[in-house]
Amino acid sequence: MAQCDVCGQNENMPYQCRMCGGTFCAEHRLPENHSCPGLDKWNDPEGVFDSGFDDSANDSGGRFSAAARTGGPLSYFRGNMTFVFLGLMVLTFVAEVFVLNVMGDVALFDKLFVLQTNHIARVWTWVTSIFAHDPYSFFHILFNGIVLYFFGQVLERYIGSKKFTALFLASGILAGLAQVGVVGLMGGNAAVRGASGAIMAVMGVLTVLNPNMKIYIYFILPLPLWVATIGFAIYSGFVSVSAGPGANGVAQLAHLTGLGIGLLYGAWVKEHGTSGPSELDIGGGGGRGGMGGGRRRF
Template sequence: MATCDECGKQENMPYECRRCGGSFCAEHRLPENHDCPGLEWDDPVGVFDQAEERDAGRSGGSRAGLRRRARSLWRSYVQNNATFVFLLLMWVAWVIQLALRVFAPTLEPTLFWLQSEHPEYVWTWVTSVFAHGGIVHIAANSIGIFFFGQVVERRIGTKRFVGLFLVSGAVAGLAQIGASIALSPGIPTSVVGASGALLAIMGVLTILNPGLTVYLWFFLPVPIWALTIGFAALSLLQGFGQIAGGAGIAHWAHLAGLAIGLAYGLYVQDQVEPPRQLQFGGGRGPGGPGRGGGRF
């Protein structure tokens, strides 16, 4: 059995594309039906682009050529690989954070922390998603995104996955800041981390296949619905201070991310085929693959 790289359908005898090497079902076997990057590779020196530029005019043709090259880069390196792109960006941001702590410590909060004192720093709505508070923090989020992100990306498509990741991560951070201002007014708060996006991914999977088996701590099999409900209950109780533990963790960000994922899962559940099991591996293409603050 193999999985179609385009729609995730299980195939006993899949078709292999001679251009990009991917495996596809009968519906998506033709290059034009799976946006095959190999269609672009047939013109490596841009001969057709140059001809079209001459025919269409220098200005308009140049813009068309740039658009084609951008689409080629997307299909070759990002499409079906956004999970790995996000993981790479997280670790690049972490290295930059470490460098700033040594050479320019005052810059890290300005560039990477989403702060209750400066919510107008709109770039931190995004950069805070990729920044992390420590090695354990980024490692835990990386593991979760690696295992679950690929599955969701293959089901909903790369463009929608990118939107889900960025929007849920940013909204989760803003939700944590808002909750902190409401529950602890006057106390400065800052947030970093990708857990809001990770919980959104888990929320989508919970809706698409509630009985999907995941391995807690890599050895304890549990259905994903139980893991999701348990995590939400823990975050809710610790967020309101009803049980001890969880200090320094952005519980409201977790809950906001999960809510977005559940809602989006309901939106797309009739449009995609639910995953039957967790399957890993990159997409196709030549590139492969604080102060009163909170970590999420």
């Protein structure tokens, strides 16, 4: 544990500035937040510090390299991908409501936002379905958004925005494909949407990195993260086996797939890294998402 050179706050995972060598908390880690001497070299062609968003930011030449350097347009996404994903969820939800309630075009809705067994070749839905939620139930997007807001920030701070983005999108896609693929092999047709598969991957990684992280189920019941994760896995597994992978309108298999990906990636991070994130100081929610009937939601 170390203290921030600016505010004196104790940090289990302190940040060290590459320019001045100081130790800082998350609030003061950026050079402009601790009056770093490196700010005097802001116009240096090599950049003041690594963008942390994409390794190609350090390569010479290339449009993306220039854009991702400190001060470039892509620098605004560094450390903020959790909020980008939350924003995409909200924008997609608005688009869903518009297509259904204003345009009244159910066929277009399915084509744009729903990953389906019978139309798995619509590759764009592999991604759009992650951010799409039930337009008739605000609870679906609200619950997923709350969990992502609290836990996404913790993991993004630890593994970085680049890896967090790759994990979120890859696990969301694979979770959806697993659900519609397995149901298709069983002779059925699944239609899924929702971010819970990706969110469960986030929870899985955090469970491996810090299993004793204290969370609050529905903001009330304190519980170690590993207990909530095991309980969720047992419940989803039991329902999938006894009632089917899409029982009660919930994509249970997508949940389990996302969780499995997160646990595997968490084990890799732990092997190649150090300690995990500290206790979730801001509190948080836990439990299963995607409740309700109708199409498979996760």
